[in-house]
Amino acid sequence: MIPHLKVQRADAETARARLEREGLLHPDFRAQHDGDFVLWPLAGAAEGEIVQRKGRPARSVGRDYRDALSPELRELAPRAFDMLGHVGILRLSDEAEPHAAAIAQALLESHANLRTVAVDSGVQGQWRVRYLVVVAGEDNLVVQHRENNLRFEVDLQQVFFSPRLAGERARIAALVRPGERLLDAFAGVGPFAITAARAGAQAVAIDGNPAAEKWVLRNCEFNNLSYESFEFHTGLAEELVPRLGSFDRVVANHPTGSLAFIATGLAALTPGGVLHLYLLVDRKAPELPIGVAEALGDFASVSGSRMVHPYSPGRELRVLDLLRKSS
Numbered sequence: 629m630i631p632h633l634k635v636q637r638a639d640a641e642t643a644r645a646r647l648e649r650e651g652l653l654h655p656d657f658r659a660q661h662d663g664d665f666v667l668w669p670l671a672g673a674a675e676g677e678i679v680q681r682k683g684r685p686a687r688s689v690g691r692d693y694r695d696a697l698s699p700e701l702r703e704l705a706p707r708a709f710d711m712l713g714h715v716g717i718l719r720l721s722d723e724a725e726p727h728a729a730a731i732a733q734a735l736l737e738s739h740a741n742l743r744t745v746a747v748d749s750g751v752q753g754q755w756r757v758r759y760l761v762v763v764a765g766e767d768n769l770v771v772q773h774r775e776n777n778l779r780f781e782v783d784l785q786q787v788f789f790s791p792r793l794a795g796e797r798a799r800i801a802a803l804v805r806p807g808e809r810l811l812d813a814f815a816g817v818g819p820f821a822i823t824a825a826r827a828g829a830q831a832v833a834i835d836g837n838p839a840a841e842k843w844v845l846r847n848c849e850f851n852n853l854s855y856e857s858f859e860f861h862t863g864l865a866e867e868l869v870p871r872l873g874s875f876d877r878v879v880a881n882h883p884t885g886s887l888a889f890i891a892t893g894l895a896a897l898t899p900g901g902v903l904h905l906y907l908l909v910d911r912k913a914p915e916l917p918i919g920v921a922e923a924l925g926d927f928a929s930v931s932g933s934r935m936v937h938p939y940s941p942g943r944e945l946r947v948l949d950l951l952r953k954s955s
């Protein structure tokens with residue numbers, strides 16, 4: 629028998645995060661569900677209601693979840709998937725789609741911390757919200773995510789969020805000088821702006837999606853940010869930015885709309901300021917995507933360029949750091 633911490637379902641994520649932080653979550657077993665309660669397997673003494681249960685073995689992370697599938701399904705199931713909080717996210721080929729339920733169930737059972745598995749049909753519409761359909765486990769797409777020692781919560785059905793940008797958020801935050809004014813023009817649930825504000829920036833964030841504000845404010849609270857160092861505006865960046873004054877740094881993470889934003893973003897910079905522009909580019913294309921050099925003119929130069937992550941077989945997400953000249 630294995631001791632388990634019994635918690636209300638609503639408190640399950642908080643409890644899991646605490647147990648993980650304190651090294652008390654047993655790595656060899658997975659969570660169990662009992663009505664409105666979740667039972668976390670313990671590797672040591674924890675405070676709270678402890679119950680004894682036969683442990684349900686978790687396959688170790690890193691082992692291929694497809695091992696539980698038939699050889700035919702194993703061929704169709706993708707090896708790679710994303711994990712965001714308690715949600716596993718699968719992208720399926722047309723051939724795999726009819727077998728989504730079996731593939732998702734195998735994934736759900738292979739990882740201790742997964743409670744939901746959803747199939748992803750890509751980001752859609754003006755607000756770039758991911759089209760997700762839950763095919764196994766709990767019908768709950770509100771996730772808690774930790775990165776860079778910060779905590780974020782988001783409803784994946786309402787607002788865009790990608791954990792694959794955590795490294796970029798840390799990079800930008802490391803560049804922040806205390807008290808600098810930073811604009812996050814396409815903020816989503818606020819991870820760039822919040823990470824920068826925690827590093828000492830006076831952050832201003834904008835997003836056009838009317839659902840974003842609630843999550844941004846919640847994430848500010850989770851990360852102990854006061855309104856003195858953070859403000860948020862709902863609206864279109866191209867309309868709002870010219871009215872918000874000037875900035876030492878502008879983050880434009882809207883890969884399908886950033887080219888059109890270059891002139892507005894550069895105009896909002898103080899001399900010597902930097903615009904971090906995220907773009908989808910063809911991997912075989914020359915270093916500077918078409919249209920960027922023209923938009924820079926004599927006004928700004930490229931001070932950095934790096935791949936953030938591969939996006940699709942022929943394309944990648946790239947960030948250009950554009951420096952506004954001093955005179």
Ligand SMILES: C[S@@+](CC[C@H](N)C(=O)[O-])C[C@H]1O[C@@H](n2cnc3c(N)ncnc32)[C@H](O)[C@@H]1O
Nearest residue numbers: 755788789814815816835836837864865881882
């Ligand atoms: C790729 S997401 C980036 C979100 C965020 N920066 C992050 O890292 O999670 C782009 C965001 O831009 C917002 N957006 C799209 N068009 C916009 C516009 N014209 N003005 C302001 N926000 C816009 C979308 O709602 C979405 O949240």
